[in-house]
Each structure stands twice: as C-alpha cells, then as structure tokens.
Amino acid sequence: MASLPIESILPALKESLRARSNAVVIASPGAGKTTRIPLALLDEPWLQGRRIVMLEPRRLAARSAARYMARSLGEDVGETVGYRVRMDSRVGKSTRIEVITEGVLTRLLQADQALEEVGIVIFDEFHERSLHADLGLALCLQSQAVLRDDLRILVMSATLEAEPVSALLGDAPVLVSEGRSFPVETRYLPRRGEERMEDRVARTVLDALAEQEGDILAFLPGAGEICRVESWLAERIRDPRIRISPLHGSLPQEAQDAAIAPCPPGERKVVLATSIAETSLTVEGVRVVIDSGLMRVPRFSPRTGMTRLETVNVSRASADQRRGRAGRLGPGVCYRLWTEQEERRLEARSTPELLAADLAPLTLELAAWGVSDPAELSWLDPVPEAAYAQARDLLRQLGALGPEGNVTPHGRRMAELGLHPRLAHMLLRAETLRLGGLACELAALLSERDMFRGAGAAPDADIRLRIEALRSQSAGKADTYSSGAGAGRAYSIDWAASRRILSEANHWKRMLGIAPDAGGSADACGLLLAFAYPDRIAKRRENGRYLLSNGRGAAFAELQPLASAPYLVAAELDDQGAESRIYLAAPVAEGELERHFGGHIMESSIIAWDREAQAVRARTRKLLGALVIREAPQPEPDPEGTSAALMQGIREEGLAILPWTRAARQMQARLRFMHKHEPGWPDASDEALAATLEEWLAPYAGGMRSRGDLQRLNLVSALEAALSWDKRRELDDCAPTHITVPSGSRIPIDYSDPDGPVLAVRLQEMFGLTETPRLARGKVPLILHLLSPAQRPVQVTRDLAGFWSKTYFDVRKDLKGRYPKHYWPDDPLSAPPTNRVRPR
Template sequence: MPLPEFPITPLLPQILQSLAAQPRLVLEAPPGAGKTTQVPLALLRAPWLAGQRILLLEPRRLAARAAAGFMAQQLGETVGQTVGYRIRFEQRISAATRIEVLTEGILTNMLVDDPELAGVGAILFDEFHERHLHGDLGAALALEVHRQLRPELRLLLMSATLDGARLAAWLDAPRLSCTGRAFPVRVVHPAHAPHMPPQAQLRRAVQQALQETDGDVLVFLPGRREIAQMHALLLQAWGQDVRGEGAQAAPEILPLHGELSLAEQHAALAPGADGARRVVLATNLAESSVTLPGIRAVVDSGLAREPRFDPNSGFTRLETVRIAQDSAAQRAGRAGRVAPGLALRLWPQSQRLEPARTPEIMQAELSGVALGLAAWGSTQLPWLDAPPAGALAQAQDLLRALGALDGENHITASGRRLRALGATPRLAAAALRAPVTLQALMADLLALIEARSPLRGAAARSDDLRVALAALHAWRDGGARAAQAHGAEAGALAAIEQSSRGWRQRLGVRGAASGVPAAHSVGDLLLPAFPDRIAHQSGDELLRYQLSNGRGARLHEASALRGEPWLLVTELRTAHGDALILQAAPFDAARLLSEYPQRFSSTRELRWNAQRGAGEAFVVERFDALLLAQRHVPLAPAEAAAALLAGVRAQGLAALPWSEATRGLCQRVRALRSWLPELALPDLGDSALLVDLEHWLLPVLEGVRSLTQLDGERLHAALRARFDHAQWQALQREAPMHLRVPSGRELALDYSDPAAPVLAVKLQELFGLAETPRVARGTVPVMLHLLSPGGRPIQVTRDLRGFWDRTYSEVKKELKGRYPRHPWPDDPWRAAPTHRAKPRGT
C-alpha cells in the first residue's frame, strides 16, 4: 500500500541513492518530518538490502514501541510481522520481521556477541543528538565493524538538531538535510515574579498558553515528581479559570514519562477527542523521541534530569540541570507542527544556554561500557568522544573488585555471566550470587534500585531501602490501598512489578516474593554489588559512619537507620565534609569475613603521642580503610627510634632540642653554601634535614624513648657528623663562629642574616683598625654594629674606614660628654683599642 506523504518523502529517493553509492550517511530532519518511520520503510525497497534486516535504534522504550506500531499500521499489519521491536523484557518479532526497532543497549550487546551482525544490512541511529551512553558506544562499535568486517553494512545517523558537519567528518559520510514542514513559533519569556513559587509560575504559564492558543499544551518538566506535583496543582486550580475564558470544557491533564504503564503512555500519544483540549506534562522524552498530535503551545521549565557521576565518591545521581540550546530548540519546535505556535520559556531571555548537551559518556559511570569493551577485546574504538580515561580506569577498578575483569583488564568467565544477565555490573554481581531461595527477592531489588522511588510524601524521605521493598510487597499482597498505607504510588509500583517480573524470568524464578523479609536480607543480598560502599558506625556517634574507602558519611537527623552498626550504602550525596547517606540497608557483618576475607588486615602501627613526645605501638584490625579494633602494645627498641623520626616529621624540626650553638651552626652553613657553593657543604636547611632524618638523626637515637631524653649536645653531634674533615675545617676558616678584634677579645659573629654576618662591638675596641673584617675568603664584608660604651648602637656599617674618616668626629662630639671615662682620641688610627673605661683619676 502507498505510504502517506511526510516532509521527508521528497528526500527519500536521494537518501536511497546516497546509500547505494556510499554506505554511510548523516541525515538532518526536524521533529515530525517522518524520518523515524518513513526512512526504514523506504529502505526496504533498496536492492542492496537483499532481504536483510534493518535495525532502527531508539533512545527510549516508549519511542521504540511507538515507532514500530506506527510503521506496522502503515503497512496494514500488526507489530511483530514486517516491523517488530525489542526492548528490555519485551520483544515482538518473528521470522518475517525485516525492521527491528531496538533500544540502544540491545544493539551494543548484539554487536559484542556477533560482530559480523549476520543478516543485518543497515543500522539507523535515530535522535543521535541526544548522545546517550549506549548510543555512542553502539555507533563506535558499528563503525568499527563496518571498517574491519562489513564494509557493505549501511550506517545512517539521524536527528533534528545535531552538529551535522562534525558527524559527517567523523563518519566520513555525506550529509543530507530536510527542511521539514514547520510553522513559525512565537517564543516568549514571561516576566519573572520573584516572590511567586516556581509551580505557581508554571501554572500561570499554562493558563496563558491555553488562553492564547486553541490547541493542546505540552509542558516540559524535569521528572516524574514535578509532573505529579503539577498535575495535582492544575487539578486543584481548575476552578480558577485555568482553562481560559470561554472554554467549554476543562482540558484533560495527561502525564508522559518512561515509567508509565503502556495504557497511560498510549493515552498521552493518542489524539484527543474532537474539540477536547489536553495539557500533556512530559519529561524530555517528548523532545524528539515521540510525536504528540495537536500541540499548539509549549511551556518549557528549561530543566531536565540527567545522570552525573562523581568519581571521588564512585556514586551516580540524577541531577536537575539546565537544558542546552539544542534541547530548547527541539522543545519549542513541538509547538509548530500543525499550525503557528507559542513557546513560553520560564527563564530570563538574557540567560545563556550551552549550545549542546554534554555527551553522557563524558559524565556517567562507565562500568557497563568498560565491561562491554572488555568483552569486545579493546578500548580502542573510533569514538566520536572518547570516554574520560580517569572514569574508565575507575570503572575497570570496580569490575576487578566484582571479579568481572582480571589484572590485565581481560573479561573473566564471571564477567561474561554478569554481562549476559543484562543488569548493571554491580547488580548483576549480586544477582548471580543470590541464594536460590532469595532470587525472587533479588529480582525485586533489581527492579527497585534501577527505578525511581515509588514512595511519596513523608515516606519518600526515608533512607531505608527496605521501606520501598515493603511497599512493593504490600501492594503485591493487598493492592492500591495497601500501597497507599505505605506511602507509595500504586502506578509506580506497577511499573516496578513489571520490571521485577522480567528479572524473575531471567533468573528462572517462578513465584514473586511477599511478606516482610528478614532484617538483614536486603543488605546481605546487595553486599556483592556494593563491596566499596560498606559503612561502619564511628564510635559513639549514632549518625556518623566511615565508608570502606576511608571517607566519612552521615545519616540525617530523622533517619530510620539510626544506630545500625553496619550499613550497605546504595545512594550517597557528596559534600565538602561528610557525605549524606540517602539510601542504605543494614547487613550482617559476619558475612564480611566469609565473603571478603582478603580485605581484612591486622597491622602493627607506630603513632606519635605529641603530649608525651614519644612513640606508641598498636595492633590495628581493619576492613579496607575501616578501623575495626586496636590495642596498645609495648614499643620495641627499634620501633622507638622509628616512632621518634615519625614524630619529628609530624611536628617539624622545632620539636628537637635546638641550642644556640646548633642553630648558629645551621645558619653559618646556610650562609657559606650561598657564598662559596664550590665547598659543597652539606645542606642543613629544614627541608633537607627532614628528608634525610634516617641518615643523620637515627644514629644518635639509640636508647632514646622520647624527645625529652634527647639533649642539645647529641643533636649538635648528629649535625657535626654530616661533615668530613676538610668540610669542617673550611667552615671554621671561612665562616668562623668568633672574630678577634683589636682589643684582643673574641666576639661572636651572628649569621642569622644570610646577606652578611653581623659583629656587634664597642667602638673603642676597633681603634687602630682601618679595614672592615671579611669572611668567605675575603669576599663578604662583616656588617659592623658599632656600639656606644653603654652598649647602644651608634652606627651600622660595612665600611669602617669611611666611618673613621667621615662619621667618627660627629659621634665623638655627641658621646664624649655622656661617656667621659671612656677614651675619645682625636686620632682613632693610632689610639690603643680597649674594652675598658679609663682608670679613675686619669
């Protein structure tokens, strides 16, 4: 039967011609152009396909079902004949199926399991601009297969907003564009009301959209929680003229997100009744993956929920983030499909958006990718954007801890079983080790952890994973009323039950779990999945825990898990201090010894007691970085010296008993090393001494138990031992400790200023001395601090001759009357030097 006309229809012959001449192609076409459904159907007629299958990749299950259903309808068939689909836990295909619509993760597994893709003639990547993790991996694997094994395999990348030039260069492919059939869309940024809550502003925008247009309204919200809140708010406000004046009937309010039942999804995607208006509350699922009929206005919150991986904690969380420019364009374009439309953007017009969204591979946890690459046999693929090396290495570390990779990062037999199960590597590791009697419960946990929480209200704030499990079992045993009693949403639990049923089928379990499981069964089952997220209570602090990776974490004040000694943490929010535990379950600590004996350690540790100035020895029991127990033990003689060294390193050299002579020695050496580096004197600076403690300090610590027993003489002797005979003699000669002055006295030189040594001397002691004394082979003049007979500074100079010639006479006039008993000769060159006053009566 002839296919209906779409904007893409005139371009189909050119697409067929291009793929006949060149097996790779990049196709740009706006939403609603028909690329998703019309291109695969057109390719069925291509001679080069020769009866082979076409794989159409969709980023979401809802889009896969919708695309397959629409194509089958066009052919006058049911899904599963010429057109079928395969998604997790569900497939409708047959021997007659020529077009298979797949979600992206399924293609990845197909390529790894059968790189030649026998019987497949073309792979079409739809909505590639979304840059999901498995989309990028699947495209890289497909391109490698095309280059190495199947040069005739056709590869087609399709999207409405993408960097076509970059993709065409990467794929080495031509680029075709379809102008589409779009009507103008008026973009408005409503005035922001600072004191109005965000939900109220959204409601006001919906009201404006209904008043200014006559079709359906599509509202973009970040997630299911916001959709539920907005749904309730609109229903509550319906009597406040949210419809707009003159409306004959209240619009129908429909949610649209990936966790709805099939019936609810179909209701949102189906056209409304004649004359009835609809308000569809959707996640970014509605940006490009599905077609919504009748939309004339879009209300865009500008937000989306995306996974973000924190490599410091090893946790991935869904975070609410600002959308990029390409997403904003996709969303606004939904309003111009059938007539001129309106897009209300709830952010300031001046706010700058990033041009395009960040590829998920750059910010996601990569253990699934790393396991797939290990099964493939190489990480060297023709990536559009290669995964970050650090995140990939961390994922490989986790896989080794799970036993999925060996020391060379090759996949193990256990890793192949993990990958075959189809869960994330963590959860697959737990599922494969679950006892047969608990596999039904394990299926529930697989479904619960991979889904968003079904809990609402106060229950949603619970950090005990067992609360959601109890709600699931209550709903399973008692229906919607029982679910409500547990603070859970029956619809969300129904979606989780559907997923659990799929896991039970894969695990070979017939019946579902029910009732209340044992207190530790949830944590015990998940222990193999999260071996790096074990938390132990910190002493007497009921809310504070230490994680097995050494980091701190805490429970919130109202935690249901308060007082549990051991927790398995499944969700964590990182912070500058202790992280916040968002979800966890208690487990039986005895399982650690049976499951992970190699992670226990008993070590003898030396510590420094700063108050005693001495070392202490302890025997410490640990599980990874978790401190389990410690006991004080006597310190061995060899350990005492090592502990003292550790204490000096911890406290610095100031902890040692420095005498004036020892400090002076270090100052002299520092100065002389600067003035005469050719002498190659040992370095007595703080940094060098700390680095080399074992060589100079350790020999004098024999018999010393604390720093209080170490005296200045030993310390000086330790430093003296660093010099050989020639070095020591050079130090005494070129940087002497004392200097003999004309009065006959030996006066100390002060080397604290590295520029020059200082000699403090009474002026009368230098009579007859014309030249300034020098050190360091005569290259460095001494800085003279000339003192009065009373010991007060008169002059600071490095030019003694100049002082006698120019300054002495003035000093003599000023001080002779003050110190009459001391000599003040007219000719200091010929006067006798002295440090004494004149005898009385002279």
Template sequence: MDSAFPIAELLPRIRESLAAHPRLVLEAPPGAGKTTQVPLALLDAEWLGGRKIVMLEPRRVAARAAAGFMAAQRGEAVGETVGYRIRFENKISAKTRIEVVTEGILTRMLQDDPSLDGVGALLFDEFHERHLAGDLGLALALDVQSGLREDLRIVVMSATLDGERLAQFLDAPRLGSAGRSFPVAVAHFPARREESLEAQTRRAIEHALAQHPGDVLVFLPGQREIARVESALKAGSGTETAAVVIPLHGELPIEKQAEALRPDPQGRRRVVLATNVAESSVTLPGVRAVIDSGLAREPRYDPNSGFSRLDAVAISQASADQRAGRAGRVAEGWAYRLWPESQRLDPQRRPEIAQVELAGLALELAAWGSEALRFVDPPPAGAMAAARDLLRRLGALDGEAIAPFGRRLLALGTHPRIAAMLLSPRADDERALACDLAALIEARDPLRSRSDALAERWRALAAFRSGRGAGAASRSALAAIDAAAKQWRRRLRLESAPPPDAPAHLLGDLLLHAFPDRIAYQHPGDPRRYLLANGRMARLFDDSALYGEPWLVASELRFEAKDALILRGAPLDEARLRRDFPERFREVDAVRWDPARRALTALRESRYDGIVLSSRPAGRPDPAQAAQALTDAVRELGLEALPWSDALSQWRERVRSLREWMPELGLPDLSDAVLLETLDDWLRPAFAGKTRLDALDQEALSSALRAALDWNLRQRIDQLAPVRIAVPSGMERGIEYRHGEPPVLAVKLQELFGLADTPRIAEGRVPLTLHLLSPAGRPLQVTQDLKGFWERTYPEVKKEMKGRYPKHPWPDDPWSAVATHRAKPRGT
C-alpha cells in the first residue's frame, strides 16, 4: 500500500468498521486511492480468513488499470495475487485473491454460486454511476448476505453519491476520505453563433494549449464526437505539432487504452479525447486542463414505445465537479465548460434502472427465483411488465417462471435478444452469421452513410475480411466488429467461418429470433408504414433502402410522436417465418372490443401474432360470442387482467397446497396453466350478458372460481388449511400460503412462550414455517423447529434483544413463561 494516497490514513478505520459491521459506505473523491488501496488493505483482515475479495469495476478500462496498479504495488504480474475478469478476457490464477470484475461477471458469479464460496468481501466501486448491473449486483449480494452468508462483507464505494441515503438503506456505517487535489479554476467557454460542438471544442483545446501547461483532457459524449473532434484538430493550424491527440473509450484495444494512461514516451504534450470512462477510477498523468462538453451518451427507455435508445444527455452537477477535479490532480488546474453558465444541471446522476429496457434484469430475477429483492431504487413496474412480455415472446419465461431456454440465454452473458438469436440457428454457417449479427448490433455503426439496411453493414464486414475495400465504412470499426464476432464464435465453440455472401433476407431470418416484437408487415394502405408484431406501428425513412419489402425485422427503432422510425433492419422470408413460428399464424373468427366505438365487433381475421394480415366484418355478435370474446381477451392478457382480491388469491394457494399435501381429497388443479386452458369452463359463464372486462367484479370472479367445489369440500378446505390460527397469546394470526413452499405464520416471539412444538395444519401433516418477529415486527428467526429454537437459539436472541427492547419480556425459561402480545406492565 502507498501511504502517499489520502485514503491511507482512513484504512485502519475501514478495517475496524468491517470487523464490527458487515456493510460499509465509503465516500472518497477521485485521486484519494480508494480503488487500489482499499482492497490491498483488507487482504490480511482476520474476518477475511484467506478468502477472496471481489471488486466490481463498472468499466473495462478501469478494471484492467486498477488490477495492473495493485499488482505493480506488490511487485507482481497481473494474475498472481491481483487479477481481473472482464467479458472475453480472464487474467486470474489459483493464487488470485483480489479479483477486479466488470458488472456482467459479478452477476454470473452470484447466479452460479449464491453462497459465494471462497469469497469474503464484495466491493462496489464507483457506485454513483448507478449502472443497472451494479444495482442488481448489490441487490443480489444483500439477499445472499441476509439469507446465506451473514459473514460476507459488502463495501459500497463512490466519489459522488448521496452517502447518507445509501447508508440508511444499507443500515451501514459511513466513512469519508479527503481527496488529493489542487485548486481548479472553472470557466465557461461560450459557443459562437450556430457553432458546432466540434468547432467549439477545437477552439477550447487550442486556447488551453496556448494558455496553460500540461496535458488537456477533453470529455465528449461518445466515439462519434471523439472522431469528429480528432479530425477537426488535424485539419486545424498547429494543434498536431503542439500536442499528440489520443482517443480514450471502452471499445479501444488494450494497447490503445494503455497509451492514454501513461505519459508520452517522447515527452510531448497530450490532448486526450475521452468519453466518461475517464471520469473516475483511471488516472491520466500530467493533466492540467479539462474541457467538458457537459454531455454523456446514456441509454434511455420510453415506456410508451417500449424501445430503448442511446441519447446524448446533459451530465449531472456531481459528474461536472468530478470531471473538473481531474485538472487538479498534480498541480493547480483549469476547467472549461462548454455549456452556458446559466444552464442548471441535476444534482446527481439518474439511476439507469429508471430509464432503460429491463429484459435482462427480468430474466436475472426469474433465474434467482424471487423479485422480492432490495433495490436502492426499485425497477419501474411498467418497464418490468414490458420486459416480461418480451421474454415470453423469446421463449425465456413460462408464465412468470424461467423456462429452460431462458437459462440457456442467461449462460451466454449478453442481452436476451442477442442470446436468443445466437441459439436459434441449427446450421453452422447460420450460427456463424448470427455471431456477425450479434457483433454488429452491439457495436457502433461502421457506416458513414444513413442507410437503414443492416445488409450493407454486413457486406462491408464481409468485404473487410476478404481484403476488398470497405467503401463508405470505417475500417477500425469493422476490425472491432470482426474481432467481436470471432469472440462469439469461440464462445459458442464454433469452428465454421461465416459465409462470404448471404442474401439480405437470411439476416432477417436470424434477426427475427432476437426481435420477435419488431417483426413488421407492410401496411396495405401505405407502403412506408408497417404493422409491428407487438401491435404498434413503424415507418421507413423517405429514402429507405428497405422500401418495398413486404416483411421486415427492425433491429433498431426510434420512437416519435406518431410512429416509430425504423433506423435499421432487414427483410425476412415469410416462408422461414412460417417454418420457425407456425403457431403464430392464425385464421380466427374474432369478436373484439373496439375502444373507439365502445362496442364489440365480430371479425374474420388472418393474423400473425399482433399483426392483422387481413380482416372482414362477420356480422353482429350474439351474447355467447360476446362472452367468448371477453374470455379470449383474458386468455391473451393473462390471469392478472382479472380482479383478484387478496383473499381469493390466498384461497387459490390454499387449494393448490392441499392438492399436494392431501391428494386423496381430489381437489381441482388451479395452476395458471390449467386455469388458462380451462377459461371456457369456469370463466366464460361469468361473462354472460357482459360486454366489458371491468363488468366482472371480485365477487363474481370468486364465485366462478369456487363453483367447481361443492359446499362440503369448501368446508374441508377451511378446516385443513385455515386462514388464521390461534397462538398462545390468545390472539389469532394469519397464515400466508405460498405456491411450492410451506405455509408461513409470522408472529412475535413473545406470543409463543409456553408452546413446545411447531404448529401444524392439514391434519398434522404440514408444519408451519414460523417467522419469529421482534417486538418491532422485524424477523429474528425462520424455523420449522420451535423446540430446537427454544433450546439452542433463543438464549442468543434473548441476549441480543433484551437491551434493545427492555420493555418486553425476555424470560430465562420460555417454556413456562406466559405468552403475551404486549409489553411488560409499567414498573416490572
């Protein structure tokens, strides 16, 4: 460890805190040394017991740099005591005890081994960036800590975040470190009238080089802007001779990234053009001036469209301060902001979970087996519902549970859409082509034109591979795409090379497995408009290369006021669509609810999924057809469209539980699958005379569901699986029934004094799972062995709780104590 870092004086307190408490919030500004010094300081902690420390680093550049710096401090190579794991790259060994990992790697570690065998601490670095995978990783880690690994330490580290709020959420101590910084003079560098960002940035760079010593760090939103500014500088007067221009972003090869992290070997001044990868975690030596565009490219989700897109958005004030601080790491510095001084920024960065598409998160939660996780900011309900709908279209979910295909998708470690496409082809040449498409979808656009044809991009890639000219495409971008495609083929253990040529529709035939909701059929009345499989509408550019295609699949869409705009796509073969998804083509007599007319309409429809291919009137619906139409609507929308009460949901779980525990009763199967299959039997009669879904109330739904059971059987259900049970305190407490799990009785510990054995139901066959609560209603113990709890665990609970709740009884002998739901009387 290096005592020159400001964090050094705080390290003993960090070790002491983690010895006493399993969680910690650590705030330290850039340059304090938290990323590289804290893991090293914890290696010999007694509580670690020789186990590993895993540190989550959001960015690949920072993960490599942090591991390299820590290894160098120990005089070792990366992969010995300190190593890293990132996508497609692994630098660890049997000796590694500090693993720096990126976000997807941590999630896979937790999913594959929830007990985290051999890991003693998880460190979440740069948590203020609030990436979705970081929030998920923390939620999973907290679940592991609370249920499986109370000894696991969790440290959340950040340069800029609301530490007090996070410490309260985690119920954790909060420590802060001073940074190592010099004064930074901040000024706003105004744009000229109608001046582009590139031109304004070039002027600011030339000013900084002329007026100040040292290197210049420039923050730009993305690779596109970096390339444009680099070109502008090369076309300018004298900048290239005054300084060497170096780009820095996450898609660069390792050696190019390393170039930005060290001084120029010839002693020249440097202008580093960086995305927000340089905002934290990595140190750029020699920087004395920062130029900040005030922009970052981040994903945004529009809940009205269901589509995500990368937008250049204004950064937060916290990010602006952090960027400016980069100029004061070695001496006094200067920061120039390219936005007006009057512009106000949001105080903190918005969490990604609130503004992106959530299919990956929904699949991870389905694999975990629970959505009842503690998130710093919970995922929006609407975005989660849309994500689950997509996963069902992909075949990843069976109802709410993960399907076997969903587990195969997760194993690939990429977005479920891309994973579904990679797993769909049978022939090796198509699998290799799918790897190309995965690389193209994930990469920046290699074309310099606005063409919406994905085939043009693939043909440019094929030309690049064959040594032919790349045309209007970036050779560096194609090289990166080619490398990523090779990684995917290696990941799939695929030896076949992609074909040298492929018809455009073959690309679409593969893409439809990634974007089943974006399969598009040409509108019969407007050849530029398309009906989407998810029921929405989209349109083409005026000069679209896809014009005239009857079927398309859109790999990229942009939501606009009326229709979505197809930014990129490929034609598909209807015969292939019918072969791969025959069940989605239907010819039906439909009675539909028309919201505009507020009436049912009978139609004869030819359909593919949500696309009506053709339709004609079929006359006035009779009452039976109306009831069937409403029943079909429930079949399409799902059982959640019905007005379930809590009492009816619990009654259903009681019946399902008793069906397992006492099969001799002959109770009906009330699973989702069976209820949906038998809607015509039990639900359609309840819609008699109704023309609206909301005309069915909770009472009518309850009567419809219970109608299959006679009165005697209903009485037996109440006796064998009661709603409530009397406890020794004299009170009645509710029993919660959960599908596939023992029933739960949550009760304060004092109410069970004197009770020796665990209560049972179903004629004594099923013990209740007791959630023993503190006087404040917080869980103390979960057990089905009450006797064992009194004998072995209660003395420790009493010792811990007696001081916390002195007004409540904690007798030495719980067997003979009087049960109560009250505190002790005053004076006792």
C-alpha cells in the first residue's frame, strides 16, 4: 500500500491504470477534491476517445461535482463535463466526463453490457455501500472479465477498508492520499434529562452561534426532525443576517443548491441536513458541525416482505466523516450530542445496504443481466439468501420471472423503467387498462414523502385524497385541503412535495408516451395498487382490522372512513408487532379482484370440524393468498376428507364425545390390562386411542358427519375388530369379562386399574374356594372385595386362603350379629357356597 502526498497521487494512479489494472484510492478527509482525478485522466492514451464515468451516491453530489469540474475547465456543464441523474441530464456530444448516480450506471450496463463507450468507471464515496454501488461494481467486474479486459475500474473513498476491495479487484494497488486537513476540536455534550433530540440540537445551534464563527452544519436523522428544528430556530433567531437552510433529498434542486452555496459577505448560514451532507459534497463556509448521532436507514424484513425506516446510531466512521466537514476551510469545532463512553459502543462502520434492504430491484436487475444465482458474481458481502428468496417469490408473483427464475419479456420491460419492480409492474398493467396517467401519479406519490400533513391528527390513509389534491390544487399555492371523503378532516399540503410529485408523474408520462393531462378516475387507485402490492390486498375483519393476503394482520391506528371498506390495498404500512399499522391505502372491489387476479385465485375444498355446529362442514373456497374471496357449501364432499375431519373433530372435542357404554369402557379397560401385562398388545389408553382413530374407529364411522351420528357407534365392536382372531381368544382367556364363583354366579370383573383388577362378590358365594382367582395366565391375582349381605365390603384381599384362616372368624362374629338370619358357618372351606340367605 503506497502512502503518497496529494501532489504525487495522480502520477502514481496514472501509472497503475496504464498497466491495465484496477485501483483503489483512499483519500483522507481534506485531501483535495476527488474531482481532480477524472480531469487528470482525460489525456490518457488508453481511453482511446472513450468516456470517463464517475459515480456519486446522490443526485445533489453528482450535479455539484460536475459543476466543480466544469468550472475548473472554464466551461459550462454539458460540454466536456456533464451529469446524468434521474429526471435530469446535462450531457452533450463533446462530453468526456459524465458524473452519474449509481442507478444510472445500472441502466447503462443493462443497455450495453460491454460499456463500449466507457474507458473507466470511477466509484466515488464507495464506503457508503449503497445497493446500486455494490451491484454496479459486481456487474462491471463481470463485464471486465468476460467482455472488456481493457475496462478500468477505480474505487475511491475516504474511510473504506481497502484490503477487501483490493482483493475483490484482483489485488489492485491501493494508493493513499495524505492531504491537508485542519484540526477540529471535538466537544461531547451529554444528554440533559428527557430533553428531546430536536430541542438539544436547536439549543446547541444557538450556543454555537454565540460562541463560534462561520457557518454551522447540523446533522439530523430525517426531514421531519429538520422541519421541527427549523421552526424552533425561526421563532428564536431574529437576526436577518442568519439564514436557516434545510438540506435533504426530498427538497427541490434549487433549495438543495442554495443550502450548499456560500453565504454573501456579512451573513451566516445554519444548514440542517440529513446524512446527504455527510460525504460527496462540500457545504461552503462550514466551520462548526453539530451531530445528533442519529441517521435513518431502511430495514427490510424477509419475513413480512416490508421495509420500514429505522432511526439508528451513526457508526464511528460516519461520525468522523461528519466531524471532518468542520475542517475543510480552517480549524473547526464539532459538537457531538453523546458522551465519549457512548462513542466507544458505536459500531465501527455502517451496515451495507445490501445486507438490510429490499432485494427485489437487485434481483430483477440480475435476472435481466442473465444471472439467476448471485454467487456467479463477485461481491464484497454475500447476498442474503432469505431476502433474495423472498424477492424471487415476489417477482414471480409480478410475472417478472418464469418458473426457472429466468426473466420474462414483461420482467425485462419492468427493468428498463428503472422503478421499483412493484411500481414498474403497476405502470405496465395500467397501460393495458388505459389507466397509465393515474398509475404515473400513484408511482410518483409512492416514490416521495407523503405530501399531506395532519392538522392535529394523523393524515387520512386514503391515497385517493392525494390524487384529488394533486389534480385540483395549483402547484405552489399553500392552502388547506379537506374532502368529504375525509369526513371533515383537514390537512395542510406540502406544496414543495406536491411539485416534485407532479414533476415525477409527468416524467413517467413522457417516458411511456402518455398525454400530460391523462388521468383516470381516482376510484381505480385500489386496483392499480393491487397490481403493485398483491401481497398487501386486505380483507376487513372488524373495527378497522384487516387480514393481508400474505397472512399478516394490519389495522388503522384510529378509525377513519376507509376502515369500513370490505377490501383495500395497503400501499404503506409499518412492520411493528402482530398487526402492522396502515398509513396509505385505497379500497378495491371484490369483482375487480376476481376479474384481474383470476390466475392467482385458487379454489380449494375445505372439509373441517365445526365446533359450534358439532359437525363436519364441507365448503368450497376461492382463495387469494390467505384471503377467502368466496365460500359456498359443498354438497357431496370427499368421503376420505369427511372421515379425516370427523376424526380430527373427535380429537378436538375429546373421546367423551363418543357413546361410551359400560361394556365399551370395560373392553377398553381389558385391553389396557393386557397391554400392561402381556407383550405385543396395543395401548388402549384415551391418548393412544385418540392418536389412532383412523385405524380402529374410522372404518365404523363411514357416512357419519356429526356428533349425533356418532351416537350410533358400537364401540365394543370397533375396539374388538382391531384385534386378530387369536388376540380375541387370548383376551377372553387372560382377561375375561366375568368369572364364575363357587356359588355358580357369573360376576363381572372391574379392570379400571390395570395393576389390580377387582372382583366384588358376596363373601358367602366364595365358601369352599381356597385360592384367589388369577388372570393373565396366572400372573395377576384378583383383588377380592368380599361383601356383606348389604353389598358393603367387609374385606379387601388378594390372599383368600389367609383370609379364611386368620380373619374370617372375626368378620363372622360381626356379621352374625348384624345379619343373624344369614348363614355363617364355622368352617367356610367345607360349607356350601350360596347366593341366598341360607343354602338350600
């Protein structure tokens, strides 16, 4: 790794690139503008008249870099140096250096995989690791390996870990520039109680204005926080020489340019920015940085298929980049709104977008490139399998991929639009329905921050209100918009956002050849959104709660008119808890779903136990994902399915639903006794019988559907039929239902306890029997309950002989006194047994 001063980095880089190799440049903060590099390469012979393409992660940075280089040449943008970003292009026939955003590179590669007109691709600020940057580098490397071995690739960054990138680029040389940077004093400001982050930033701005010189750059996580801090400061700063300038990606180009432009002499500027100002561009005049320590990043969940914005702590690398903004022009100060102890717990670097983003756009681009397995390309980090699998499933649902994962003609057209696949599919489907104008408006609305601002409550979720507002209000006219559809709710409109939305909608109309005034009824919004979000078609359950076609639940935070719609499509919702909160949606008619999603509607027979009816119910259902679109009774259900549902119903209700007679319970108990004492006998416990219903009961329940039908069952026959003929004979021998006692009576045996079957018999009927009867081939003695004439036990024993010899005489004395008319002989072993008062 070479470490060179700024004046030597360019010759060393040229020498490396002349050797037809790739390169990595690490430019330290303050090392000088990286725009010097493409200018210095213009005259290199290996370019052979081809263009230099330089990538910047953001539109603002691309325009700023192009202007700077054009000024260095004394030209206007669009001559030697131009730029190309989404919806804006300044290039001409003489353009040699083209500064583009990363998504534009993907479009260039898909149009010409060899990049025949390009000599070198420069990836600037690569440490940001955007999804398009990783994809662009992977595609360029394959193009270089297969089609263009003379294509140069240069990766530049201020905080990049160079070694992994160098290895990815074939052990490319790493050149480090140690340019000039001014010292920046870092001040840590611990949190004060429960003070809100926005209030802390605003108060620190006031302190810095009083204590420091120069302009101030304050970093906040998002546009909402910027707006609140701007309002707070506007109420307290009365000095007209101090200008407050917001800077975030959703602002118009003019407002962004004004925020980074230098102030007139005698004035000061406070720039309230998102991470857009962290790298890639220089905000003129900044000497003070105030860092909230927070940033907003998208987090995608493969489980739900949804992306939500999450506010997270910055990494140490990002915090250092932000601090460096204060040392560009001279010594500066950085206020960090956290402690040094908290800083030690920060992550070293931010998570690459590839590892946390929705991969549907990347997956479609790979398919259009001809790659079905990301492992075919070279990546700094492997593509996450779960997110990639979810993306492929979505693209198949949208018709962009075929069964084998190859791109379809429809998918190729989607990729050419450069929109998210959901919105691209919506635009193409809308064209066939002559709803292209409305689809363009919806695509623009969904690509921007919501233009509605609630007046004391969350804005109405009905996206049709936004369409009506766009069409009925003139751009630039601040007003309050209310609609009968909103039940009197009032909303202020962000007119800057509405102008951007209208501009983008017109861009898509031009691209698709749709007339500027083409629209379509806003009532079709739900259908168009269903094309884009088939997994978020929702059916009403109750009280503003819905079931999505992907099986997830969703609900409105508070009831509103849209909450009564039988069906709707949720275009924007979060991914929190068991039920996602719906932010944007539109109603859709059931008939439209059946007409336009017939290929996705599956018909199935549902045969299931109905606990309320205590019967099997057979119904035919039309399902769109998890949603039941239509349901009707099935007159002749499948017998096997009916039997299976009946058996499941018995399990749910418990075996008590069956008609258990005394004989049936005795049969079950005898089987349990044999299972306990004889090998090879089946388990007949309630648990085992419930688990094997299909084997022993189902053959006897043919044609039955309800609890009432089950009462006709003969459970004795059903249990007995499960035994072979030999087993039945063995059962009778080893566990008979009755036993004949000396008196001649047949007495039933109680097998309730398989360890000790019971014979309850009058004592007088056992006279003359010397040994206790035994079961199971003599293994198990019966427990004898010897009864008095009143059928009450006077003795419980397993040792009849011992009873006669030891206990009988005491019992006889008591019984003779209580039952004097009965027969109580002195010698029970020689006395005749009787079931009468006295023997005949």
